[in-house]
Amino acid sequence: MDFEFTEDQVMLRGLVREFLSEQCPVSHVRAMMDDSRGYDRDLYRRLIQLGMLPFPEAYGGAGLGMIEQAIVLEEMGRIPYPGPYFATVILAGGALMASGDRRTQARYLPDVSNGDLTMSLAFLEGGIAWGPETIRLSLRRDRDGYRLDGIKRFVPFGQSVDVILVVARAGEGRSAEGISLVAVPAGTPGLAIEPELMMDLTSKTATLRFEGVSVPAENLVGPEGGAWPAVELALRQAAVGASAEMLGAARKALEMSVDYAKVRKQFGQYIGQFQAIKHKLAEMLELVENAHAAVYYAAWALDARAPDAALAASVAKSTVNVAGRRVCGEAIQVHGGIGFTWEYDLHLYFKRAKHLEPLYGDTEYHRERVLQEVLAGRVAGSA
Amino acid sequence: MDFEFTEDQVMLRGLVREFLSEQCPVSHVRAMMDDSRGYDRDLYRRLIQLGMLPFPEAYGGAGLGMIEQAIVLEEMGRIPYPGPYFATVILAGGALMASGDRRTQARYLPDVSNGDLTMSLAFLEGGIAWGPETIRLSLRRDRDGYRLDGIKRFVPFGQSVDVILVVARAGEGRSAEGISLVAVPAGTPGLAIEPELMMDLTSKTATLRFEGVSVPAENLVGPEGGAWPAVELALRQAAVGASAEMLGAARKALEMSVDYAKVRKQFGQYIGQFQAIKHKLAEMLELVENAHAAVYYAAWALDARAPDAALAASVAKSTVNVAGRRVCGEAIQVHGGIGFTWEYDLHLYFKRAKHLEPLYGDTEYHRERVLQEVLAGRVAGSA
Amino acid sequence: MDLSYTAEDQAFRQRVRAWLAENVPRQKLITMEEKKAWHRKLYDAGFIGMGLPREYGGRDARPMEQAIVGEEMVRAKAPPPLNGLGIAIVIPTLIHHGTEQQKRRFIHKLLTAEELWCQLYSEPNAGSDLASLQCRADLDGDEFVINGQKIWTSGAHNADWGLLLARTDRTAPKHDGISCLLVDMHSPGIEVRTLKQISGSGEFCEVFFTTVRVPRENLVGDLNAGWRIAQTTLSYERGGNTLSRYARMLQQVTRLLEVCQVLQRDGRPAIEDPLVRQKLGQIYAEMEVLRYASLRILSRLERGLRPGPESSLAKLHYSELDKRVQELILDVLGPYGQQVGGLPDELALVPGVDYGEEGSWMYAFLWSRAGTIYAGSSEIQKNIIGERVLGLPKEVRADRVVAQTAGAARGDGAD
């Protein structure tokens, strides 16, 4: 039992932190807010080439686990990094790895691993739901391949990645059977991409409309109609990964608030001397430390394939959703007016945390999932 | 538009406060905690005879409205008064008035109005539900009258009142049709009464088991199978009445906390000088003042038969449920250890507020009811 | 206690509603000229500064009538009038503390929006602790010379005049060296910079004063009496018109209920989801309580009682509630609540709004974070409630300790 990072993990954190603080200053982040693609390809490539990818070495990855990904993503949340690392590595990469489809892995992952290929995963459609029931985008056989019709919303960096993995349904019904995964390159005829302007300008998303989009049969990932388990696992990893990013944003907001409370004076004293502020900051620290425990426990449970991995993932996302909201919100309150200005960086963290809150399951979704796992007996030590 | 009490209302409040502070000191309240009946009949009679009852003058009442009842109950919450005023006047009296059954009103209300008769209403059965669906206690015709079989729980002062109005079901099904109201005198053969020991020892309740309990036909209140509207209205008034009592308990707990914070010193200063305590007390005041607004608006809306009367009743109960819990809970925190002792009176208010919280609809029940009323368009100004 | 509206009030509401139905502009007002024209129309209809005595251009309207106009304006989605802070703060200040000449010179033009006003109070180092402000006004003959910086000034870029708090005695204890001045915003030496907010919009400004000359006759009240003057007028701002704030929240939540009929959650309309229903019921109940509490304040005003420290309870109530309302809206709408461009019309608060413009869920969400900071943060309000409403002893604070030590010699205390 050891909850502390290993030396390798501490080194990885240092490596990513140093790289991002040097290569991705806030001036770059702000430039990307106004950029239609939302990221710098060259920076992205160098980031990927730091060598921290979870893919097998055969595909050019470092074979690292979810704990390491959480470390990387927490650092990205502290910037907040604008780019499709999460979309490519966690969402699409996670789905490819979970699919067990070696042919497709071999086709895409080497390019992903050297930074030449960016990807994303298209899941949400007209409403809000994270199960297979509401997937309606239809997949039909069409001569040598497949034809796709339907709509996808909130596709992370959908406007600027190279290939999108689309969660589609072969046949009718609402069950998990029929869920398929198809790779669709940007620019495929019939695919219309509309950028969505989101509150967090550092996180680009897009609406994708599919009207008779044809792809060759080889673009199917995993078995036709049998992709749900892979998608489910990818979404679970995404929930933990998003939690790690939110944790980074929240901890940064806390650090800024503590620093500010130590230098800002009102009524002849530092505002950190007032119990109203001091106690708020203490509560924020507790939220952040609990979020840390939840994120890294969940990451470990995924890596260890612990019986409570799904439970822990839902615990993490529901915990960090609440922590992110409260910590970043109170950070604005501690700062007062300055925290409400565009020029001050605090809102970047506030918005990143808020952006990720409803994605990959909101708080209510994950609390319900927690109960389901408990009632099913999938708790720690149950295996 | 006038939200302030009239002179008569202020006088009524003063009358009840003076009476209770003189006649019902805390020593009496504590004596009643250990009393199996839970109240003093003589004190009850004198309280009733203050002349503040909502019944028509023809039945010996003062014809006062729900605003006046809320004023009386708020004062009772400040003591907290141990006895079946609420059970008799608000629950049973409310159901009798709402039934429109003049024969039964004439039979019972004059005795109620001079304090000679105490009553209660038996509603809850095996679970928790405030609609007609789960009423199972069966009412069957039986020679000259009716036969009752079933169980009732949490009947206020069920162990020590004279007559109990029982909400029963004639026939099968789960709908509102079939709900009947029957008067059952204590001591009727086949009626077994088991006291329930509740956290709030000043609020007695009992489990009533009915096995072949026979009552004459004249004991039916209102039409057979048609009593639901009367029961529903009585429960709505009870929700507002209970809110008023909880408001009294919460305001008393706040006053005690403010007083304590002004005299208790720690670290060389009054604890009320610490922001942690000062801000807590400010938040408690806001909760109490909002509870006041909600209770008296709802009472007015009931009296005025305003279109949003049901909405306001549910707003009041859900608001005061939260306020009562938070204010009384924080009052213990402000007091520290002393607030945790049996000898100090604070726990009496804490427990009274908690006792009433789940009764006549818990917070979730009333929030759902609020939405139903809004969606049905029954809001202020809609008539 | 009677919470019915009188027949008179109901008739007045009908008249206001009818007037608005006929007059509210159909198109968004863009230019200042259009906004001034609409303001003038409202003024001519008797809806601006209507609570003021007739001698100052008002209508002697009762608080209830003012509240009704506020509520109906929101309900009719009428563009707000100009000079909101001017009417709320500058006019009461002038009426209570101004000279006859100042009243005649400024009040009417402010009411008609011929002249626009801003409030120059906060500074970078004087936010909650307003009394520590450092902007200087030094007497030089018949003129004050202003040097310093102000911040969080709404509408300074459009203002013709500003109500300034500045330090006129640097040797006095901090509350005793402040004066209140009327400043021509077109004076040489004033520079206004727009501040962009986290919403992407720019409602606030920074104002820089470099040797700005203000004639002595523009002093309001006595020299060095500015703090007391500001205190009385701040409580007006805090009391606010909570009923129109309720009306605005109600408008948003009513729209949310419509959207919930359309938005799918887990394959059914959100309005059928028990968890969503619970949240909606909760927030609607909380808004109703704000309405009740507002009616209670209003009925006290109708009885002629003035807003005292209790107005802090109202400020705390509506600003904290607004945060809960906006958080809840985003909870229910998920990512759609954070989308500005490209959001389907049936899910939008107001369709077609761009980033940085009022009317998106996002804009309302972000602005709710400012409500608990400006006009006295929630922490300041709780101090006021604790000390002035509940009568708790004052906190031990560094500036008071210093002032007491100094004051002990003089025999007085700090604020």
Place this chain on the structure above:
Amino acid sequence: MDLSYTAEDQAFRQRVRAWLAENVPRQKLITMEEKKAWHRKLYDAGFIGMGLPREYGGRDARPMEQAIVGEEMVRAKAPPPLNGLGIAIVIPTLIHHGTEQQKRRFIHKLLTAEELWCQLYSEPNAGSDLASLQCRADLDGDEFVINGQKIWTSGAHNADWGLLLARTDRTAPKHDGISCLLVDMHSPGIEVRTLKQISGSGEFCEVFFTTVRVPRENLVGDLNAGWRIAQTTLSYERGGNTLSRYARMLQQVTRLLEVCQVLQRDGRPAIEDPLVRQKLGQIYAEMEVLRYASLRILSRLERGLRPGPESSLAKLHYSELDKRVQELILDVLGPYGQQVGGLPDELALVPGVDYGEEGSWMYAFLWSRAGTIYAGSSEIQKNIIGERVLGLPKEVRADRVVAQTAGAARGDGAD
């Protein structure tokens, strides 16, 4: 980072579990004799004070082993051992500050519960502000003479010995005049009164000292060094064994889940109600986070790190969470959660419990209110976290202002 239990730990857990399955008494322990016999059995099995060095009667057990025993005890519903506070507070105090003679005289008998201990710290006017305690210990030749009152003393009515903080120098600044003494509770002049709590039970006592004589050799550490000694040992109490607190909450919530299969809400089992499910999922998630955080603390202890001010985070976490857990239980159970006598067995936490006895939902609910008060209130913990973990400057406080004024002359600061 590896959160697996080692094979060694897993084997240890199995051994503990097997031992408990065989040895946990089937009947409730009533008499002190029965309780002492059970305690002795636990001691002989190596489960009492197991983290202590062998030379003091311990087993040199790792923190993980101690945590496992704590967890398994709760899981097996084993009656707790005696002398809990004695083991947590008195023994570390003696080990770090006691004389060799004191260690030999007291530690073993405390561990075996041959002698029962209480902790005499709080006073009516010294709660959060413990350092302002007034109970006096005046040196009179070779004896201290104790006069004063203590309160909130757990188990004083059964105690043979007490660890006392008393004022030995009334002229020194308040932190510098306190000493730590070992007091024979059977001494003449000691009167113990049981305090009844709001739960109806009487766990706490008041203790009155009237000219109680204590030999000078019972002084722990240096004269007037009591405050520093108490500070180091208080952090042990606050760090606590959070994993066994988790285990206790888990036991209750697991029982709640069973009850929810039976209890009807709106005509269906409560477990099928989406709102109840949401609450249950939320609280279970919160409990899991406590478990994770506990493992994190434990893994730091395993690395040999001592509990520092961070233990305040743990205390704040579990005590505030316990309030939420107990509130939630009563929310779900409605009036059944407040019923003690006559509650149907299938709805009870432990059937057949009477008012004032442990084992009812009510008892757990009411005791949760004490958790955020004793051993340093939540407000005190937040101060510690703010100042000692986050490094925020100390608050301006009346006693510090006084002490600073006095200290300025002496050239030192207050606490």
